[in-house]
Amino acid sequence: MxxxxxxxxxxxxxxxxxxxxxxxxxxxxxxxxxxPGPRPEEPVSAVCAERIADIEKQLAKARREGEDGVLTFSRVEGGAAGDCDEALRDHFGGGR
Structure with missing residues (x-):
């Protein structure tokens, strides 16, 4: 057994x-x-492109002036500017 x-x-x-x-x-x-595969590049709206260009200018200015601090931006509520969050993350690499 x-x-x-x-x-x-x-x-x-x-x-x-x-x-x-x-x-x-x-x-x-x-x-x-x-x-998930890589996301296809989506066209950025004109408002978002303008906002990204403005941020790029501010970053370039801060680099030229040799500022070692932190560059901050306030959030804009509502409107088309609120739709740019994903485009900003994609452009500046925050969505890694």
């Missing part, structure tokens, strides 16, 4: 090991397939 009990335990352990391995492989496959 103990021999059949040992075989039964071995089968259960083997079944759990196979189930775990299959789960790990399935998780890896799903993670690899759901990785």
């Amino acid at each position: 103990s021999e059949s009990l040992r075989m039964s335990r071995r089968r259960w352990v083997a079944a759990w090991a196979v189930t775990g391995a299959v789960g790990l492989v399935a998780t890896a496959v799903l993670n690899a397939s759901s990785t």
Whole structure:
């Protein structure tokens, strides 16, 4: 009787090991397939392009003047300027 009990335990352990391995492989496959590809470049609106150019000018001015501090910008609420958040992150690399 103990021999059949040992075989039964071995089968259960083997079944759990196979189930775990299959789960790990399935998780890896799903993670690899759901990785988003690079986003296509979307055109930036004129308002956003103007805002980005203004920020670039301010950054260039700060570099020329040798300022080592932090350059900050206040948020503009509402309107088209609020729609530029994603374009600003893409341009200045904040969405990495």
